[in-house]
Amino acid sequence: MEPMLSVKNLTVKFPTDDGMVAALNGMDLTLNRGETVGLVGESGSGKSVTSQAIMGLFKESRAVIDGEITFEGTDLLALSEDAMRPYRGKKIGMIFQDPLSAMHPFYTVGAQIAEAYQVHNKVSKKAARQVAIDMLGRVGIPDPKRRVDNYPHEFSGGMRQRAMIAMALVCEPELLIADEPTTALDVTVQAQILDLISDLQAETNSAVIFVTHDLGVVAQLCKRVVVMYGGQCVEQASVRQIFQRPSHPYTRGLMASMPHLAGDTDRLTPIPGSPPALLALPKGCIFADRCEFAKIVPDGRCLNMRPELIVEDDHAVRCHGHELKLIDETSLIGAGS
Amino acid sequence: MSAPLLEVTNLTKHFPIKGSMGRTVGAVKAVDGVSFTLEKGTTLGLVGESGCGKSTTGKVLMRLLDPTSGSIKLDGEDITGLKGKQLDGFRRRVQMVFQNPASSLNPRQSIGAAIASPLVEQRIKVPGGIKAKVADLMDRVGLRPEHANRFPHEFSGGQRQRIGIARALALDPDVVICDEPVSALDVSVQAQVVNLLKDIQADTGVSYIFIAHDLAVVKHMADDVAVMYLGKIMEQANKRELFENPRHPYTRALLSAVPSVDLDAALTERIRLGGDLPSPSNPPSGCVFRTRCPAYELLDEAGKQRCSTEVPAGAMACHFPNAPLAATVGA
Numbered sequence: 001m002e003p004m005l006s007v008k009n010l011t012v013k014f015p016t017d018d019g020m021v022a023a024l025n026g027m028d029l030t031l032n033r034g035e036t037v038g039l040v041g042e043s044g045s046g047k048s049v050t051s052q053a054i055m056g057l058f059k060e061s062r063a064v065i066d067g068e069i070t071f072e073g074t075d076l077l078a079l080s081e082d083a084m085r086p087y088r089g090k091k092i093g094m095i096f097q098d099p100l101s102a103m104h105p106f107y108t109v110g111a112q113i114a115e116a117y118q119v120h121n122k123v124s125k126k127a128a129r130q131v132a133i134d135m136l137g138r139v140g141i142p143d144p145k146r147r148v149d150n151y152p153h154e155f156s157g158g159m160r161q162r163a164m165i166a167m168a169l170v171c172e173p174e175l176l177i178a179d180e181p182t183t184a185l186d187v188t189v190q191a192q193i194l195d196l197i198s199d200l201q202a203e204t205n206s207a208v209i210f211v212t213h214d215l216g217v218v219a220q221l222c223k224r225v226v227v228m229y230g231g232q233c234v235e236q237a238s239v240r241q242i243f244q245r246p247s248h249p250y251t252r253g254l255m256a257s258m259p260h261l262a263g264d265t266d267r268l269t270p271i272p273g274s275p276p277a278l279l280a281l282p283k284g285c286i287f288a289d290r291c292e293f294a295k296i297v298p299d300g301r302c303l304n305m306r307p308e309l310i311v312e313d314d315h316a317v318r319c320h321g322h323e324l325k326l327i328d329e330t331s332l333i334g335a336g337s
Numbered sequence: 338m339s340a341p342l343l344e345v346t347n348l349t350k351h352f353p354i355k356g357s358m359g360r361t362v363g364a365v366k367a368v369d370g371v372s373f374t375l376e377k378g379t380t381l382g383l384v385g386e387s388g389c390g391k392s393t394t395g396k397v398l399m400r401l402l403d404p405t406s407g408s409i410k411l412d413g414e415d416i417t418g419l420k421g422k423q424l425d426g427f428r429r430r431v432q433m434v435f436q437n438p439a440s441s442l443n444p445r446q447s448i449g450a451a452i453a454s455p456l457v458e459q460r461i462k463v464p465g466g467i468k469a470k471v472a473d474l475m476d477r478v479g480l481r482p483e484h485a486n487r488f489p490h491e492f493s494g495g496q497r498q499r500i501g502i503a504r505a506l507a508l509d510p511d512v513v514i515c516d517e518p519v520s521a522l523d524v525s526v527q528a529q530v531v532n533l534l535k536d537i538q539a540d541t542g543v544s545y546i547f548i549a550h551d552l553a554v555v556k557h558m559a560d561d562v563a564v565m566y567l568g569k570i571m572e573q574a575n576k577r578e579l580f581e582n583p584r585h586p587y588t589r590a591l592l593s594a595v596p597s598v599d600l601d602a603a604l605t606e607r608i609r610l611g612g613d614l615p616s617p618s619n620p621p622s623g624c625v626f627r628t629r630c631p632a633y634e635l636l637d638e639a640g641k642q643r644c645s646t647e648v649p650a651g652a653m654a655c656h657f658p659n660a661p662l663a664a665t666v667g668a
Contacts, residue, residue: 042523043494156613157387186386186550188610191594195609213523216596243600257528259553261580261595267535268557270528274493 002073004207005031005054005175010067012049012058012231020064021278023049025231025286027067028309028316029209031175036201036208038218038239040254041228044275047211049231051177054209055094056084071175090120093173093206097180099160103152109163110136110148117170135166140196158189165196172204179211194221215258219243227251230276230286233309236316247317249291249327285320293321340413341374342544343398343512347650348372348407349568350390350397354618365618367393369568370407370650373561375512378538380545382559382576384552384591388614390568391548395516398546399433400424411512429459432505436517438497442489448500449475449485455507474503478533495526502533506543514546519554531557552595556580564588567617567625573652584658586632608662624648624656631662 007029013020024046031037039047059081069076096102113135114128136144139162182190201208218225225242227235235248246252253271273290284303288294294302301320309318321327348371356362368390375381383391396402408417416427435441442451452471463470472482478499505513519527547558563573572585583589590608608631615621623645627633633644648654
């Protein structure tokens with residue numbers, strides 16, 4: 001079956017005074033209808049740039065984009081700004097991290113949800129307002145008839161995020177991109193929002209790209225995970241495979257450095273060093289300078305050659321050591337220091 | 338038994354709300370009757386969600402804010418009433434690491450000068466000179482001493498937090514108050530800083546007040562944990578006890594809300610708190626948690642009556658610890 005969305009070898013570069021910042025360096029991603037994929041990585045790994053590129057938010061910027069984004073057979077990158085409009089907001093919805101800055105402070109919440117609806121549907125103001133009220137009710141805002149006339153500052157953080165979700169879903173998009181929607185929220189509120197997203201997804205059967213840095217959230221919500229590092233997908237697999245058999249040294253390092261609520265480890269194993277500078281990427285594997293397996297791979301391959309994304313049993317890994325079967329499952333979890 | 342290193346009794350911090358003509362019309366009860374002790378060489382974790390008063394508690398402990406009432410004793414000496422210059426001696430022994438290292442460092446001051454600033458401010462004579470002391474501190478937190486002349490923007494987030502830690506350690510304090518020191522960092526770097534803080538404690542015997550909202554990090558760092566809600570401590574216990582056998586309904590709800598990476602974890606309790614935090618300027622009467630409490634829902638009338646009476650402050654601020662909990666509460 002043709003995937004609903006496929007991103008192939010996507011590169012995004014931003015010109016700056018210091019040179020080109022390579023935010024994405026050959027990103028690959030596929031998504032099937034109704035599927036939830038977690039996009040995981042640390043700051044600067046390119047998670048948000050990937051989602052913004054899919055939304056076509058770089059069309060009128062100076063960003064240099066290359067590669068392929070195919071959504072239901074259409075190449076989104078080839079579309080003009082006008083031709084992109086029916087996709088953005090209608091077929092692809094987006095939830096941003098910080099609802100306070102994503103909403104206009106001078107307009108009521110209801111007006112903003114109604115506007116999102118009216119842009120894509122020819123309806124009267126009154127009908128759009130009714131849609132907004134229904135939508136607020138669906139995302140669990142108590143007393144939506146009254147709340148529809150509130151301004152964003154009158155909502156609490158959790159309610160604002162619910163309103164953002166209402167705005168993103170009002171046109172019933174086939175694909176929902178949620179960019180760290182719970183990062184700014186407290187855990188108890190985060191739990192409410194995660195429940196809401198999975199309930200609404202079950203209801204509407206839309207596909208979801210869930211961008212997060214929290215592996216716990218991924219485990220709870222997603223079927224498949226894409227781990228990003230330095231603007232590339234370094235590992236892609238089902239949630240079960242990723243947690244039971246993490247194969248890329250970075251994924252392993254990430255898991256070892258996470259403090260857990262269960263169990264009793266006395267010491268965390270951090271990944272040494274810091275994330276790559278996107279202004280001057282190494283010639284070889286982007287993770288090589290933090291990876292201890294780089295030493296055991298022959299011919300200095302990790303330092304000189306970019307590894308390919310190798311797919312085996314639906315488990316994709318971008319690593320020379322893994323490709324050469326030098327990293328087995330028993331070898332030390334985490335890159336150690 | 339000797340007095341604990343730090344003893345906090347019934348600490349409150351109320352911020353007045355001014356109405357028209359500057360009259361005080363109410364108060365935000367940010368911290369409302371918090372008591373705990375901290376022993377030498379141990380870590381007390383203060384956890385809770387935003388608005389629970391954990392950061393205000395930290396600031397009052399550091400005397401950056403004056404407490405409304407209550408007492409703070411360091412080695413048995415009451416420091417609550419100290420003012421101005423009198424605080425110098427106290428600040429030599431209690432230091433702070435802030436959440437955002439980018440905004441707590443002066444962008445136009447070299448990091449060497451930043452790390453030396455507590456020594457300069459307190460006019461401390463350092464045998465061997467301040468430069469050597471700074472180099473030693475930088476080395477201790479894993480920074481390269483030759484970078485002392487660089488400026489904060491030249492460092493990554495994790496490195497900046499190391500600078501903040503080096504500055505807090507400059508006076509060899511007995512207590513370091515860490516206010517969300519790792520929340521702004523990525524996990525791989527967060528682990529480096531957590532390990533660093535633990536190593537420093539093992540080396541120097543410093544005590545930490547570790548303020549955080551991330552329960553897993555607190556579990557990793559702390560010896561004792563106090564869970565705060567709406568300015569009050571709900572439950573306070575040894576780490577092992579608190580995480581393995583949480584008793585307060587709020588602690589149980591909080592723990593069950595953390596997304597687990599264990600795919601096969603049998604969820605013994607899955608509790609969802611509904612609604613939002615009540616306003617700290619108008620907290621519910623009696624038990625402040627009762628409006629969202631998953632145990633309250635299942636209580637009979639007499640029990641509910643009891644919950645609207647004052648809960649005695651202490652390690653367990655609940656009339657019905659271990660009570661059965663409803664799966665979801667409120668809207």
